[in-house]
Amino acid sequence: RKLNVAIVGATGVVGSIMRRLLAEERDKWGEIRLIASPRSAGKVLNVGDEAITVQAIGPDVFAGIDIAHFDLPDEVSAEWVPVAAAAGAVVIDKSAHFRMDPEVPLVCREANPEAARIRPKGIIANANCTTLALIPTLAALNEAFGLVSMSVASYQAASGSGKEGLEALYAQVDKTAGIERIGTDHGDVRAVLGAEYDTPFGAPLALNVVPKVGGWKDGGWTSEELKVRNESRKILGLPELKVASTCVRVPVAVGHSQAVHATFANEVSVEAAHRVLDAAEGVDLVDDPANGVYPMPIDSVGKHGTQVGRVRQSIDFPNSLEFFVVGDNLMKGAALNSIETAELVRQELEANA
Ligand code: 2RA
Numbered sequence: 001r002k003l004n005v006a007i008v009g010a011t012g013v014v015g016s017i018m019r020r021l022l023a024e025e026r027d028k029w030g031e032i033r034l035i036a037s038p039r040s041a042g043k044v045l046n047v048g049d050e051a052i053t054v055q056a057i058g059p060d061v062f063a064g065i066d067i068a069h070f071d072l073p074d075e076v077s078a079e080w081v082p083v084a085a086a087a088g089a090v091v092i093d094k095s096a097h098f099r100m101d102p103e104v105p106l107v108c109r110e111a112n113p114e115a116a117r118i119r120p121k122g123i124i125a126n127a128n129c130t131t132l133a134l135i136p137t138l139a140a141l142n143e144a145f146g147l148v149s150m151s152v153a154s155y156q157a158a159s160g161s162g163k164e165g166l167e168a169l170y171a172q173v174d175k176t177a178g179i180e181r182i183g184t185d186h187g188d189v190r191a192v193l194g195a196e197y198d199t200p201f202g203a204p205l206a207l208n209v210v211p212k213v214g215g216w217k218d219g220g221w222t223s224e225e226l227k228v229r230n231e232s233r234k235i236l237g238l239p240e241l242k243v244a245s246t247c248v249r250v251p252v253a254v255g256h257s258q259a260v261h262a263t264f265a266n267e268v269s270v271e272a273a274h275r276v277l278d279a280a281e282g283v284d285l286v287d288d289p290a291n292g293v294y295p296m297p298i299d300s301v302g303k304h305g306t307q308v309g310r311v312r313q314s315i316d317f318p319n320s321l322e323f324f325v326v327g328d329n330l331m332k333g334a335a336l337n338s339i340e341t342a343e344l345v346r347q348e349l350e351a352n353a
Helices: 013-024 074-086 113-117 129-145 158-176 188-192 223-236 270-279 331-352
Strands: 003-008 029-036 044-047 050-053 067-070 090-093 123-125 147-155 242-246 256-264 283-285 306-313 320-327
Touching: 003 013, 003 074, 003 331, 013 029, 013 044, 013 158, 013 331, 029 044, 029 050, 067 074, 067 331, 074 090, 074 123, 090 331, 113 331, 129 147, 129 223, 129 256, 129 270, 129 283, 129 306, 129 320, 129 331, 147 223, 158 188, 223 242, 270 283, 270 306, 270 320, 320 331
Parallel strands: 003 029, 003 067, 067 090, 090 123, 147 242, 283 306
Antiparallel strands: 044 050, 147 256, 256 320, 306 320
16 A cells, blocks of 8 residues: 655644645545644645645544654644654654654665664654755765765745745845945945844845854754754764854845865765765765856756856865855755655555555
8 A cells, every 4th residue: 555644833934835835745545634733724735736635733634644744843742743653653853852762763775875764753853954955975075085074054044934934035136226335335234123133043135144054052053053064963973063153134035055175084086075975875976166157046046956167176174175055954954855855765664565
């Protein structure tokens, strides 16, 4: 029989991409069930041509589901993921709640596909979108040269904050559009965008960058910066990997970019790195700067591969490379990685059926 799949959090911005990706592989699945908060229950959404009524999350809604994709806030996932797993579904959860649980694998197929098989709680976690943009490139370079440390600066899109973030950016762009020379005098962006536009980024995002993504943690770090470090270590199986990161929100709709300085145990060269990256799964090498070819978020939208370019040998650091990585935060950073992990599970469950 074909396996039944659920999208839990079907109405969000990631939920809509999940529906599109599932429609592209409709023939692989039996029932597709859409689940959301009671507020959205009864809405009718499409998966391809199929109109499906959204069901309210509840104790009985997971009956008969084999694989459940969750995209809910951390505290809601904490409550409902175990319920779905107890009902027999393999849960692929995009929240941060279970990611660092030693009994929950954190899976990216380009790095650790085998980890998806060992899931004592019936739960597999999907990493944060910033981490996932990096992993296909890091996994390939690590295998070839032995990754020792990395320093990362991110340039993260508004849609990392979901529909609310995207709509806030559009509203701010609308409000500031057409005002001549706005941003050149002290205080004028804040004057045009009153305090209500500080939500959800903590400051205006239009004509600005905000060096704070996520919540504050000890030592002045943000939760996002710690996720890049801790999740990269777990997925790459490098618990000692040295990581420094600074995460920044930029006025981009979709596509998280990162400038990376990475150091390896073995000698590296741009040519050798290009060969590795050209052959790497999940990586598009976009690196011909002389002809204006380098990765940018506007060109990453909707792509399956993560884009890497501007690969340079560090001038002052032996065995180090500089490069620029861009990934669609809603695709590889969320929906696509979840779909790819589900494919690993589907193949395993069907082979064992
Ligand atoms: C962000 N990575 O960009 C976070 C959310 N997943 O806000």
